Amino acid sequence: MLKKIYRGIRLLPKRGKEPYVSFYKILGFYPYNITLYEQALLHKSSSIKLKDGRWINNERLEFLGDAILDAIVADIVFKEFEYKKEGFLTNIRSKIVQRETLNKLALELGIDKLVKTSTKNTTPNTHMYGNALEALIGAIYLDQGYRIAKSFVYECLIQQHLNIETVAEQEANYKSRLIEWSQKQKISVSFDLLDSFVDENNAPVFKTAVLILGEQAGLGSGYSKKESQQKAAKEAFNKLQRNTAFRNHIFELHEQQQILHSETYAKVQPEDCTISPAESHEEPD
Structure with a gap:
């Protein structure tokens, strides 16, 4: 004091x-x-x-x-x-x-x-x-x-x-919401930094794309990578919520990939190699 x-x-x-x-x-x-x-x-x-x-x-x-x-x-x-x-x-x-x-x-x-x-x-x-x-x-x-x-x-x-x-x-963090959605649906989502440059005021600018199952779903630009990711995530999340055709397309694409994965997995499994007694070279007792 x-x-x-x-x-x-x-x-x-x-x-x-x-x-x-x-x-x-x-x-x-x-x-x-x-x-x-x-x-x-x-x-x-x-x-x-x-x-x-x-x-x-x-x-x-x-x-x-x-x-x-x-x-x-x-x-x-x-x-x-x-x-x-x-x-x-x-x-x-x-x-x-x-x-x-x-x-x-x-x-x-x-x-x-x-x-x-x-x-x-x-x-x-x-x-x-x-x-x-x-x-x-x-x-x-x-x-x-x-x-x-x-x-x-x-x-x-x-x-x-x-x-x-x-x-x-207010709306929650869009990147977090999008990631939560992807985990729940078991659908891959990724963030791809497309470009980074300096604007006319010499400030750094970043451009990010959101890819859902490899398809571009949102674009965002900002003065930090985090800001560009948030804007891209917001566009992608709103697209999933409001665009029924796009959402159905993503689910159909996901289903096709699951089927393709299952068929590919089945093809690479080894055949049953159990040797029957008739094929065995050992003499029976």
């Missing part, structure tokens, strides 16, 4: 000045070590070289924040949904911490106005701002500890900008 009061006294001359005010508006509290928060908003395109030759940006804090956020959200949904099973909890957590959600939250918090970057790319799909939000959570954890980091996630992110009950009712 005394340590906290001492830190508060040290901050008194700085409160009301930038950048403390900007961070206070987002966080709801004043930082102790503001350098951590400034680094959290430093995109790799604007990396700073230190005197010892090291380059710093927000990537290390993003790594830490990603792990802390996972733990915090798991903590929250575990207590929020007391009687739900592990699969449900995992699905809710994945929807809250996914890049699209974090990017949306970062924009609503105004983090995009504070991120320092030299890139000309401003499209939200790059997830630059969502990554900065994760880095900011890493900075909060180092500066204030787990309890304050959890309060920020719950009070500033979930309560103000997310309805956790609404999130729970």
Whole structure:
């Protein structure tokens, strides 16, 4: 407690000045070590070289924040949904911490106005701002500890900008749903990375296809392999649900392959090689 009061006294001359005010508006509290928060908003395109030759940006804090956020959200949904099973909890957590959600939250918090970057790319799909939000959570954890980091996630992110009950009712992870369907039907599903390239803003783009029994069922493009797989899985899953002709075609193809497999298996089985007494070269007793 005394340590906290001492830190508060040290901050008194700085409160009301930038950048403390900007961070206070987002966080709801004043930082102790503001350098951590400034680094959290430093995109790799604007990396700073230190005197010892090291380059710093927000990537290390993003790594830490990603792990802390996972733990915090798991903590929250575990207590929020007391009687739900592990699969449900995992699905809710994945929807809250996914890049699209974090990017949306970062924009609503105004983090995009504070991120320092030299890139000309401003499209939200790059997830630059969502990554900065994760880095900011890493900075909060180092500066204030787990309890304050959890309060920020719950009070500033979930309560103000997310309805956790609404999130729970949203469609589940499409890739997981498609894999569950394939396992239940015993039908093979695979994800094939078709292409990867850099767009006009020098951002990486990935293109993925979903193959069901070797036939293309969905295409998806995104700024990460995971995002492209999710979009392709969504297209394939919806196609299976809504396109009766396509679904019947897949089941017919599966049946044909099963028949072909059975016939092939029967052909390769060795013939009965039991030797009758008449064919034996041994003299009878």
